[in-house]
Amino acid sequence: MQIVEAPDEFQRVIESMRLKDKSVGFVPTMGYLHDGHMALVKRSRQENDITAASIFVNPTQFNVSGDLTNYPRDLGRDLDLLENCGADFVFVPSVESIYETDTQNSVVHRVNISVSNINSVFEGAHRPGHFDGVALIILKLFNLVGRCRAYFGLKDYQQVLLIIQLVKELFIPVEVVRCQTVRQSDGLAMSSRNARLNDHQLSLATVLYRSMFDALRLIESGTVRIDALKERITSQISKIEEINLEYVDVVTEGTLETPEFAEGPVRILIAAKLGDVRLIDNLGSEEIFGNEKAMQSAGVAGLKG
Amino acid sequence: MQIVEAPDEFQRVIESMRLKDKSVGFVPTMGYLHDGHMALVKRSRQENDITAASIFVNPTQFNVSGDLTNYPRDLGRDLDLLENCGADFVFVPSVESIYETDTQNSVVHRVNISVSNINSVFEGAHRPGHFDGVALIILKLFNLVGRCRAYFGLKDYQQVLLIIQLVKELFIPVEVVRCQTVRQSDGLAMSSRNARLNDHQLSLATVLYRSMFDALRLIESGTVRIDALKERITSQISKIEEINLEYVDVVTEGTLETPEFAEGPVRILIAAKLGDVRLIDNLGSEEIFGNEKAMQSAGVAGLKG
Numbered sequence: 001m002q003i004v005e006a007p008d009e010f011q012r013v014i015e016s017m018r019l020k021d022k023s024v025g026f027v028p029t030m031g032y033l034h035d036g037h038m039a040l041v042k043r044s045r046q047e048n049d050i051t052a053a054s055i056f057v058n059p060t061q062f063n064v065s066g067d068l069t070n071y072p073r074d075l076g077r078d079l080d081l082l083e084n085c086g087a088d089f090v091f092v093p094s095v096e097s098i099y100e101t102d103t104q105n106s107v108v109h110r111v112n113i114s115v116s117n118i119n120s121v122f123e124g125a126h127r128p129g130h131f132d133g134v135a136l137i138i139l140k141l142f143n144l145v146g147r148c149r150a151y152f153g154l155k156d157y158q159q160v161l162l163i164i165q166l167v168k169e170l171f172i173p174v175e176v177v178r179c180q181t182v183r184q185s186d187g188l189a190m191s192s193r194n195a196r197l198n199d200h201q202l203s204l205a206t207v208l209y210r211s212m213f214d215a216l217r218l219i220e221s222g223t224v225r226i227d228a229l230k231e232r233i234t235s236q237i238s239k240i241e242e243i244n245l246e247y248v249d250v251v252t253e254g255t256l257e258t259p260e261f262a263e264g265p266v267r268i269l270i271a272a273k274l275g276d277v278r279l280i281d282n283l284g285s286e287e288i289f290g291n292e293k294a295m296q297s298a299g300v301a302g303l304k305g
Numbered sequence: 306m307q308i309v310e311a312p313d314e315f316q317r318v319i320e321s322m323r324l325k326d327k328s329v330g331f332v333p334t335m336g337y338l339h340d341g342h343m344a345l346v347k348r349s350r351q352e353n354d355i356t357a358a359s360i361f362v363n364p365t366q367f368n369v370s371g372d373l374t375n376y377p378r379d380l381g382r383d384l385d386l387l388e389n390c391g392a393d394f395v396f397v398p399s400v401e402s403i404y405e406t407d408t409q410n411s412v413v414h415r416v417n418i419s420v421s422n423i424n425s426v427f428e429g430a431h432r433p434g435h436f437d438g439v440a441l442i443i444l445k446l447f448n449l450v451g452r453c454r455a456y457f458g459l460k461d462y463q464q465v466l467l468i469i470q471l472v473k474e475l476f477i478p479v480e481v482v483r484c485q486t487v488r489q490s491d492g493l494a495m496s497s498r499n500a501r502l503n504d505h506q507l508s509l510a511t512v513l514y515r516s517m518f519d520a521l522r523l524i525e526s527g528t529v530r531i532d533a534l535k536e537r538i539t540s541q542i543s544k545i546e547e548i549n550l551e552y553v554d555v556v557t558e559g560t561l562e563t564p565e566f567a568e569g570p571v572r573i574l575i576a577a578k579l580g581d582v583r584l585i586d587n588l589g590s591e592e593i594f595g596n597e598k599a600m601q602s603a604g605v606a607g608l609k610g
Contacts, residue, residue, distance in 0.1 A: 007476055015452070015478075019324070100474075110421045111440075111474045117415045135416075143476040146451070147320070169405075169416045171312055171448040173320075 022049035024148040031055040036182040036190035040151040052089040061133030155181040211236040212283040246271040327354035329453040336360040341487040341495035345456040357394040366438030460486040516541040517588040551576040
């Protein structure tokens, strides 16, 4: 595995692979890797001749400075994991090589990007500026990597939609591959932020998945008013005092639209705080009972009349 | 010369050239081509294996809708000129293939780009939204063309700076080549908008170049207070009643900074209206007495004490 620090060198080595007719898979990460990231790398290896990962804790997507400082890091361990997983290249740039910095070492950028239908709702509304920072770093990374397949976990559902929109609207020569969220056996979604939870908190956090799962089962059995699903989830989570629910909502799968009734595939989005750790998760109806059942459930929506 | 209308086909044919190890030159235009554009195509042909031009009147960079409607067009003539000049490919997309449009046929875009140090001054201040539209179309076109040399005329000086900033900050694999403004023998800068001027107006418009040229000569002879240069230009132009000067300013070459004294290479920027036609032009001290003389003039700046 080749470790590359300089952006221009990264651009050059990947381009040289492509000129040898190698297809390129790309897995951008913020490090502190877990099984979710490893699943992306493994899938990229299956589908491409070479796989490049990047590790960069992007400062512009942190709207709360403490969150950036506290973001867990362990580069040595990350490199071992990527090497064992068979990544061919890993890009580990410094902040200064990606952004201009001023005399106080603060990031300066004059190019500003926003995706208007993404940055005003859910994570966009709760983390002002977050998605502008994501869009900026993704454009930079995609320009460095060039034509590739890029792998993203659906745990960051809204981020995936942002990237699909960017790619489509700007004609970026990247195929965005959405990969299902990897979970522990108790349902907790893999996340680098889990490292900041103690064992007790980790066990409490499993309610996020359970409440979404139980709510989606209601669709199967006929209850399709979105409000009812949300109320059920809210009440289930609120039983746990340590958890502070930020939002729960249900969107039409593949969009951020909030229907009144679950008439087709839907996805529940959730954000909650446990102590000072903010967790997000989401679950799609298709994930738990497949495409076919989700469509059947649409039939039940006759109720809505 | 191959004419390509579909964005994905354009992306594919250019990529296939690059995979054959051909270097790519790119000349983006809004059509109604003149000798200025032809100079860009000729230079691209000298420096690259293949040259692709594009003709697209980009709606998002017109802040006044009448200006978009009145923008001159003559695709047949443009294609003849490009063919005669030796362009290999020309991309002539429809508005609908570049932008999503709504039911009223208006352009819809969710990705918004701005370059903060560019869009608040000079053309940015006088044409709100103009440079956001330029940045958006340039990102789209650069993503379609991929790695290339791209040729831009310095007549749109601020646009050139915008594109250099975009490329640098986003790591776009494009080398931006700045080309000197092509002028008629009477000094008038070539512009598609000149087509909307009558003969009388065309002769009046030459004062823009003359006033800039005369002012820059003052630097050579020792007058280096920027205010004095601006006053001189303003008074020279104001003698012509038909011309409405929008702004004149002097920047440090390669920037948009406005120095108090001409201590090194500077560039005069000018915008004026003749009837309802808005013209811009600019002239750099290096263009009229070369690098060396411009630097010498910096010595004269001892006056400023």
